[in-house]
Amino acid sequence: MAEVASKLTIRRLDAHSAVDAARWDAFVLACPQATFFHRAGWQALIREVFCHDTYFLYAEAGASIRGVLPLGHVKSRLFGNALTSLPFSVYGGVAALDEEAAAALEREAEQLAQRLDVDHLELRNVQRRHTDWPLQDLYVTFRKPIAPKEEDNMLAIPRKQRAMVRKGIKNGLTSQIDTTVDRFFALYADNVHRHGTPALPKAYFSGLCRVFGPDCEVLTVCAPDGRPVSSVLSFYFRDEVLPYYAGDDEAARDLAANDFKYWELMRMACARGLKVFDYGRSKRDTGSYAFKKNWGFEPTPLHYEYRLYKSDSVPQNNPANAKYRFLIAAWRRMPIGVANWLGPKIVRSLG
Numbered sequence: 001m002a003e004v005a006s007k008l009t010i011r012r013l014d015a016h017s018a019v020d021a022a023r024w025d026a027f028v029l030a031c032p033q034a035t036f037f038h039r040a041g042w043q044a045l046i047r048e049v050f051c052h053d054t055y056f057l058y059a060e061a062g063a064s065i066r067g068v069l070p071l072g073h074v075k076s077r078l079f080g081n082a083l084t085s086l087p088f089s090v091y092g093g094v095a096a097l098d099e100e101a102a103a104a105l106e107r108e109a110e111q112l113a114q115r116l117d118v119d120h121l122e123l124r125n126v127q128r129r130h131t132d133w134p135l136q137d138l139y140v141t142f143r144k145p146i147a148p149k150e151e152d153n154m155l156a157i158p159r160k161q162r163a164m165v166r167k168g169i170k171n172g173l174t175s176q177i178d179t180t181v182d183r184f185f186a187l188y189a190d191n192v193h194r195h196g197t198p199a200l201p202k203a204y205f206s207g208l209c210r211v212f213g214p215d216c217e218v219l220t221v222c223a224p225d226g227r228p229v230s231s232v233l234s235f236y237f238r239d240e241v242l243p244y245y246a247g248d249d250e251a252a253r254d255l256a257a258n259d260f261k262y263w264e265l266m267r268m269a270c271a272r273g274l275k276v277f278d279y280g281r282s283k284r285d286t287g288s289y290a291f292k293k294n295w296g297f298e299p300t301p302l303h304y305e306y307r308l309y310k311s312d313s314v315p316q317n318n319p320a321n322a323k324y325r326f327l328i329a330a331w332r333r334m335p336i337g338v339a340n341w342l343g344p345k346i347v348r349s350l351g
Helices: 018-030 041-048 099-115 150-156 159-170 182-194 202-215 257-271 287-294 322-333 336-347
Strands: 002-004 008-012 053-061 064-076 080-085 120-125 139-145 174-178 216-222 228-237 240-248 276-283 299-301 303-308
Touching: 008 099, 018 041, 018 053, 018 064, 041 053, 041 064, 041 202, 053 099, 064 099, 080 099, 099 120, 139 287, 150 159, 150 257, 159 257, 174 182, 174 257, 182 202, 182 216, 182 228, 182 240, 182 336, 202 216, 202 228, 216 257, 228 257, 240 257, 257 276, 276 287, 287 299
Parallel strands: 080 120, 240 276
Antiparallel strands: 002 008, 008 053, 053 064, 064 080, 120 303, 139 276, 139 299, 174 216, 216 228, 228 240
16 A cells, blocks of 8 residues: 555555455446456456456545556566556556546556566556657557447448448348357367467456456357357447457358358447447557458557566567567467467466
């Protein structure tokens, strides 16, 4: 605990207190700057699934929370030693009601980073906060309002992509909400293996559904013969839907299952009265970036800001880094059973 001025106190969320977690989440739900990735449940997942230490900090004045900053400490021989808000998340950084609370939380994070002797502190901000901090400008996000009427959402999809959605419908594809992550994980693990990247553990996805309950949902698309060909795990936050993890069978492209999947998610979100479709993060100039633009979504830059302590440049621990090209090619050739066993041991350190 750190005292900041006379009225503001920085505290660390007790990982074992349901009462404190409920207070934290009530603040997050009400704070305009907060995102799904500021929720208290991430603390248990990062600790239990990935075995990383967490420091979920909050600024308190009297009995009121004024701001939160969830942090995870990821220490790896391969990928470095970092304090991040938040590992395995696309959004993070401070969420506060005023600048005093925000600045106090960031000062505490900097002091914590130095005590932990990390290589760097990373804050995954949506908005730029520190113009003098080094910036990772590789990522953008895609968000768009959901129209109140289903037909208006269909017509808002550009013509060529709309034709793909209609192709999926004509192909007799159907969608279902799953009660387990089994079908999703099989498609996801196969998909990332084909792209040469390690899969997150199945226990993580089961944990997401357990921790976040109805705010985490799996939608699976099936071919006319009942075979699952595409699946997406989505988060729900306030009036938004966030398709976050996805996987597709190789047959999905010819069936237009990927387009049909996201249309079904948007259609269902519209029926629920949701207001925003968050297509999520993509790296600039990649296939997923182009796909989302083809849906009529415009990119918004994400501002991942760094305090560097032991290096002179922002780390590039992502598949776009040329030094990982050989490893990606080798991973694609690895038997998928071996990849699914080895992958979680590697990906836990990427965050």
